[in-house]
Amino acid sequence: MSSISINNCVFMGRLTGEPEMRYTRSNKPVTTFRIAVSRRSSADVTDFIPCVTYGAQAEFVSQWFQKGTLAIVIGQLTSHMWTDKNTGKTRVDYEIQCDNVQFGETKKQRIAREQEQPPQTAEPEETPVPQAAPQNEQERSGLQIVAVDTLTGNVLANAVYDLYTMDGATVSLHNGTDADGIASIVGLSAGDYIITEVTAPTGFRPVARSVNVNLEPGINHSITFPHSAEPAQQPQPSIPVYNDMPTGYVDDDRDVMI
Numbered sequence: 001m002s003s004i005s006i007n008n009c010v011f012m013g014r015l016t017g018e019p020e021m022r023y024t025r026s027n028k029p030v031t032t033f034r035i036a037v038s039r040r041s042s043a044d045v046t047d048f049i050p051c052v053t054y055g056a057q058a059e060f061v062s063q064w065f066q067k068g069t070l071a072i073v074i075g076q077l078t079s080h081m082w083t084d085k086n087t088g089k090t091r092v093d094y095e096i097q098c099d100n101v102q103f104g105e106t107k108k109q110r111i112a113r114e115q116e117q118p119p120q121t122a123e124p125e126e127t128p129v130p131q132a133a134p135q136n137e138q139e140r141s142g143l144q145i146v147a148v149d150t151l152t153g154n155v156l157a158n159a160v161y162d163l164y165t166m167d168g169a170t171v172s173l174h175n176g177t178d179a180d181g182i183a184s185i186v187g188l189s190a191g192d193y194i195i196t197e198v199t200a201p202t203g204f205r206p207v208a209r210s211v212n213v214n215l216e217p218g219i220n221h222s223i224t225f226p227h228s229a230e231p232a233q234q235p236q237p238s239i240p241v242y243n244d245m246p247t248g249y250v251d252d253d254r255d256v257m258i
Contacts, residue, residue: 004153007076008180009096011049012104012142012220013037015069021062031058035071038218053098061101070104072142072186104142104186141190142220143213145175145183147201150226155181159225160199166192190217197225205230
């Protein structure tokens, strides 16, 4: 019996420190970093999410990301079990193995934030503190639109969505889901929006109803669009047409009025 499971994580938060890159024995680059993410239930509670990325993505993060950078992380949750030598107890560590890491703010926004930061002093800090966004800068929100198969739970690629304000103004058009079934829209202001599906995944019925969503400041939201597969078309029975009389029948050339 096969089991169905989904392991797909999306986070948006600021890096709490500089990314650290190292190399494996096979000379493959690996970069680790942490991002600070506020909980939905309480903005005063922050979780620090460990992340790891490999290959070209690792080099990209190491070169272009730094402490305080707002990042969007898409990947899967992984766990590592180990035994504490001092207590003999089994411990479990969790981290996000990143499939994609992208900026959560534009270059102009990053430059403006860096210019507003106070100058660094030469004295080392005793306790590192995550870089907070300037108080006068409105926190932006992120939106992930996920297309799934209602029967299997599998994510679906090639669905396309448009985003509008409540008064019908265009915000973002032609946002397509990737191989992970996700269409990401970043840098959104808090408020109410309308999501409309303009293209359904191949082989699935379109979602005719638009969806309203309220985005809170600084929170990454996820909206799921469930899809049902289109029914298979049944072949229509054909009516036989004979050019010659079937075997066993005789045409007596007589017409009968009924």
